[in-house]
Amino acid sequence: xxxxKDKPQGNVAHLVTGDGEDKRGRVRYASDERLQGLHSxxxxxxxxxxxxxxxxxxxxxxxxVLSADTAALLLLDEERRTLVARAxxxxxxxxxxxxxxxxARGFAGRVAAQGEPIVIEDLDRAEVVNPILRQKGIRSxxxxxxxxxxxxxxxxxxxxxxxxxxxxxxxxxxxxxADRVALxxxxxxxxxxxxxxxxxxxxxxxxVLPEVPGMRLSAKYLPAGSGIKVGGDWYDVFxxxxxxxxxxxxxxxxxxxxxxxxxxxxxxxxxxxxxEGHPLSRVMAQLNDLLISMGRDRSATAAILQLDLQTGExxxxxxxxxxxxxxxxxxxxxFLELPSGIPLGFRAAGQYPSWRHLFxxxxxxxxxxxxxxxxxxxxxxxxxxxLLEAGKQxxxxxxxxxxxxxxxxxxxxxxxxxxxxxxxxxxVPLGDRMQLTLDASPGLxxxxxxxxxxxxxxxxxxxxxxxNLTLATSEAAxxxxxxxxxxxxxxxxxxxxxxENGARTVTEDSGRxxxxxxxGRGRGLAIMDAMTEGVEIERTDDGTRVTLxxxxxxxx
Amino acid sequence: MIGIDVERRSDxxxxxxxGDIDAANASQLREELxxxxxxxxxxxxxxxxxxxxxxxxxxxxxxxxxxxxxxRRARLLLVIPPGSQLARLVEIVALDRAVAIHDSVEAALExxxxxxxxxPGSEGD
Numbered sequence: 124x125x126x127x128k129d130k131p132q133g134n135v136a137h138l139v140t141g142d143g144e145d146k147r148g149r150v151r152y153a154s155d156e157r158l159q160g161l162h163s164x165x166x167x168x169x170x171x172x173x174x175x176x177x178x179x180x181x182x183x184x185x186x187x188v189l190s191a192d193t194a195a196l197l198l199l200d201e202e203r204r205t206l207v208a209r210a211x212x213x214x215x216x217x218x219x220x221x222x223x224x225x226x227a228r229g230f231a232g233r234v235a236a237q238g239e240p241i242v243i244e245d246l247d248r249a250e251v252v253n254p255i256l257r258q259k260g261i262r263s264x265x266x267x268x269x270x271x272x273x274x275x276x277x278x279x280x281x282x283x284x285x286x287x288x289x290x291x292x293x294x295x296x297x298x299x300x301a302d303r304v305a306l307x308x309x310x311x312x313x314x315x316x317x318x319x320x321x322x323x324x325x326x327x328x329x330x331v332l333p334e335v336p337g338m339r340l341s342a343k344y345l346p347a348g349s350g351i352k353v354g355g356d357w358y359d360v361f362x363x364x365x366x367x368x369x370x371x372x373x374x375x376x377x378x379x380x381x382x383x384x385x386x387x388x389x390x391x392x393x394x395x396x397x398x399e400g401h402p403l404s405r406v407m408a409q410l411n412d413l414l415i416s417m418g419r420d421r422s423a424t425a426a427i428l429q430l431d432l433q434t435g436e437x438x439x440x441x442x443x444x445x446x447x448x449x450x451x452x453x454x455x456x457x458f459l460e461l462p463s464g465i466p467l468g469f470r471a472a473g474q475y476p477s478w479r480h481l482f483x484x485x486x487x488x489x490x491x492x493x494x495x496x497x498x499x500x501x502x503x504x505x506x507x508x509x510l511l512e513a514g515k516q517x518x519x520x521x522x523x524x525x526x527x528x529x530x531x532x533x534x535x536x537x538x539x540x541x542x543x544x545x546x547x548x549x550x551v552p553l554g555d556r557m558q559l560t561l562d563a564s565p566g567l568x569x570x571x572x573x574x575x576x577x578x579x580x581x582x583x584x585x586x587x588x589x590x591n592l593t594l595a596t597s598e599a600a601x602x603x604x605x606x607x608x609x610x611x612x613x614x615x616x617x618x619x620x621x622x623e624n625g626a627r628t629v630t631e632d633s634g635r636x637x638x639x640x641x642x643g644r645g646r647g648l649a650i651m652d653a654m655t656e657g658v659e660i661e662r663t664d665d666g667t668r669v670t671l672x673x674x675x676x677x678x679x
Numbered sequence: 680m681i682g683i684d685v686e687r688r689s690d691x692x693x694x695x696x697x698g699d700i701d702a703a704n705a706s707q708l709r710e711e712l713x714x715x716x717x718x719x720x721x722x723x724x725x726x727x728x729x730x731x732x733x734x735x736x737x738x739x740x741x742x743x744x745x746x747x748x749x750x751r752r753a754r755l756l757l758v759i760p761p762g763s764q765l766a767r768l769v770e771i772v773a774l775d776r777a778v779a780i781h782d783s784v785e786a787a788l789e790x791x792x793x794x795x796x797x798x799p800g801s802e803g804d
Contacts, residue, residue: 365698400682565703572699572732590732590764597734601702646772647735653771 157292160188164300174311178210178304185300186212189293191281193261196269196304197224197231198277206231206278214282217255224252231278234266238275240294241266244286256282265289269301271309279304316380323383327390332360335368336557336574337432337484337581339549341524347378347494347542354542355382355423356492357390366432366570369397372444372490372546373425385421389414389467393427403427403440407464407475411442414468422468426490430482433577435550437482440475442467445493445507448514452485456514458507487518487525487549494541495533509536517547525549553581555621563604563613563632572597575619575628582621584675591654592673596628598647599669603632606667625674633666681708685715691722693784697729700737709740713747721753724787728760738772745778754779756787 163184169177178196186194193213197206206224208217227236229252234241243249243264251257256264259282266280279301332340342358355375362368371393375386392413396406406427414423426444430437439447439459443466446458464475482488489510496506513532520528525547537543557578561567572593579589596617603615618629651658657672681704686693692715700708716723725741727733733741745755757774759766761782769775781787 364703565701568701568703568734569699569732587764587767590767594732594734594768597701597732601734601736604702646738650735650738650768650772 157296160296161299163188164296164303169303170307174307175210177307179212181300181304182210182212185279185281185297188296189265189281189289190283191265192284193259193282194280195282196277196279197222197235198269198308199226199235199275206235209277214255214259217253220255222253222255228252230256230264231266231280234268234278234280235275238268238270240268240298242289242294244288246282260284263287263289265293265297267294267298267301269305269308271305276305276308319380320383323380323387327357327383327387329358329360333362335362335432336559337551337553337577338368339525339551341526341547343526343530343543343545345494345530345543347540354378355386355421356494356542356544357386358490358544358546359390359394360546361394362570363398363400363429364566364570366573368430368432368548370428370430370488370490370546370548371425372492372544373423374444374492374542374544375421375423377421378542382421385414385419385423388417388419389423389425393425397427403429403438403477404475407440407442407467408473411464411467411473411475412471415471419468422466424466428488428490430548431573433573433580435482435484437480437488438477439480440464440477442473442475445491445496448489448491448510449480449482450487450489450514450518452483454515454518456511456518458511482550484550484552487514487547489514489525489529490546490548492542492544494543495530495537495545497541498536498538506536509533553578555582557619559617559619561600561604561615561617563615565601565604568597568601568604571600571617575617578619579626582626584626584673588625588673588675592626592628592671595651595654595658595671595673596630598651599628599630599671602647602669603630603667606632622672622674624676625672627670627672630669630671631666683708683711683715687715687717687720689717689719691720691724691788692716693724693726695726695729699732699734700727700730700740701732701734702736705736705740708737709744709747712744716748716751716753721751722756722791723748723753724756724758724784726758726784727765728758728783730765733765733768735772738768738774741774742777754791756781756791758782758784758787 164181169181172180182194182196195211195214195217196209198209200207204226206226208222211217224232226232229250230241230243232252246256246261246264261282262284263286264280264282266278268275269277269279279297281297328344332342340360347354355377357373359371373389375382375389389410392410393406396409424442424444426439426441426447428437428439428447439461441461441463443463446460448456449459450456459480461478462476464473496510497503498506510533513529516532517525517528522528526545529547530545559571559574561571575596576589576593579592600615600617614633616631620627651671655671655673659670661668682697684695684697694712694715696708712723712725748755755778757778757780759769759780769780781790
């Protein structure tokens with residue numbers, strides 16, 4: 124039995140006017156009782172109540188107005204395709220027992236599946252999934268769908284203990300109540316989802332980009348449109364212990380909390396795999412297998428790039444992600460159209476070839492997600508063309524950051540309904556003074572040596588001088604780490620300064636010396652002595668300062 | 680942690696660390712290297728051609744590893760590319776007086792087979 128069969132929608136106007144002359148008349152000149160009912164359901168003050176209170180109040184009112192014995196609201200769990208009891212009056216057990224009704228089955232399941240009101244005059248002759256309805260002795264029922272933007276999000280129903288024929292007006296009134304509920308639920312869900320996704324986003328995107336000598340990093344993350352449905356776009360930047368920089372950009376298909384949580388899982392797994400030191404192709408393959416084994420019904424595109432700062436060698440791997448944009452020091456820009464594997468999460472045992480490319484000093488690299496270049500109604504080539512031009516122009520500027528300049532050029536062309544993640548990396552010459560602050564961990568020595576060596580090369584030191592001063596500074600830092608370890612401020616600072624024909628490094632720790640403690644290991648001191656021309660060790664109240672000086676003949 | 684490529688043969692093992700040896704990895708590396716040798720093998724060839732820097736902790740480790748192998752009646756042969764910065768360093772710290780240094784893995788094996796491998800003094804550090 125389907126009372127809404129001949130009506131296009133369970134909407135008040137349709138129901139009221141579509142049911143024929145006399146019904147229209149009855150509503151237009153509704154009885155006082157009906158009018159009161161309408162007022163009671165349409166009452167604006169309901170809108171100011173907290174959601175739970177509002178739902179209960181509305182169910183209570185609808186129960187009264189329709190002279191029903193029960194009123195209940197079930198919401199659709201889209202993941203599981205079931206309806207879950209959310210609030211009830213006269214049927215409170217339904218909520219307490221967490222009744223679940225599969226979609227398309229039973230009374231409520233059919234209302235949701237058909238998206239139209241259903242009336243049951245005699246429950247004894249109908250299929251009912253929820254045992255509580257029978258236990259209660261309910262005889263007749265009326266159910267209407269709860270719609271949001273054309274989608275069914277739940278079902279609202281009333282029931283009577285005596286046999287009752289619900290008419291078009293009853294349906295219209297219940298539908299009006301359901302529409303109110305729909306608005307309230309939707310608003311509450313959106314603000315809840317916004318709060319969750321915002322919190323996830325804050326937690327997941329690096330709020331501060333690492334400061335690395337010789338490198339300028341800038342990034343942007345712009346959530347789609349209203350900013351309510353955060354997507355699965357992300358970027359990540361970190362430095363491995365050996366000094367190599369790792370850049371990640373990716374995009375999980377879909378939006379909302381689920382996409383964001385899959386993104387979080389991928390991001391964490393990626394960091395873990397990369398820190399274990401696996402080759403990039405293997406990292407991507409592992410990630411793909413992980414995503415498939417977790418049974419997440421989500422796919423993602425991603426690219427991982429690693430940069431050796433000393434050689435400028437860039438190594439990368441892509442899982443169906445858009446090609447990185449490389450802007451040469453002379454302003455010439457091009458996309459690195461490199462081999463790529465299929466997106467993650469589609470097929471197990473995917474192959475992800477890695478590639479190498481030179482990232483020249485003075486150049487810039489841009490990683491981005493499709494929101495930056497895709498717009499409905501045009502080919503992606505047009506968007507990529509715009510990005511290429513914007514990249515060239517951004518490379519010439521100085522104001523704000525590279526990512527800001529680039530985005531500014533593209534902002535008016537980007538679509539509002541997709542997220543945008545953007546990460547720009549510029550390689551800039553090292554100045555004649557460089558200061559590094561490291562955590563007191565021996566794992567960072569290799570990265571320190573690479574950075575110091577890179578700086579010395581930039582100052583014109585030859586291979587032997589680079590090796591000597593780098594190793595000596597590493598010895599000083601290793602001693603500092605040993606002393607600073609366990610200290611309150613567990614950091615070591617290394618300052619490199621260019622001299623007229625040479626260089627000086629100053630390594631400072633914040634560890635306090637015990638009077639009897641000798642400085643470092645004997646061999647460490649011997650190496651510092653042999654490798655430099657001046658080793659100066661000062662003990663201060665705050666810690667130790669080791670100054671190492673090395674001169675070299677100017678290169679021609 | 681640093682990776683090591685290890686090739687185990689019946690009478691010897693060749694180990695090649697991929698990267699620097701320093702305070703961060705020296706002690707763990709010493710254990711891994713000492714365990715590279717099968718019970719019957721008595722030669723460990725340590726190929727440092729993919730190693731850029733060895734700091735004082737790394738040098739200490741090499742002296743100790745040499746001593747440990749000597750006590751097991753095994754030998755350590757070091758491969759360091761000639762003319763490299765590392766070759767200079769091992770001279771400065773006199774590691775070359777305790778351990779045989781060769782230009783390549785092949786050279787180390789040939790010299791050992793011919794019995795011409797320099798038998799370094801065992802004074803250690």
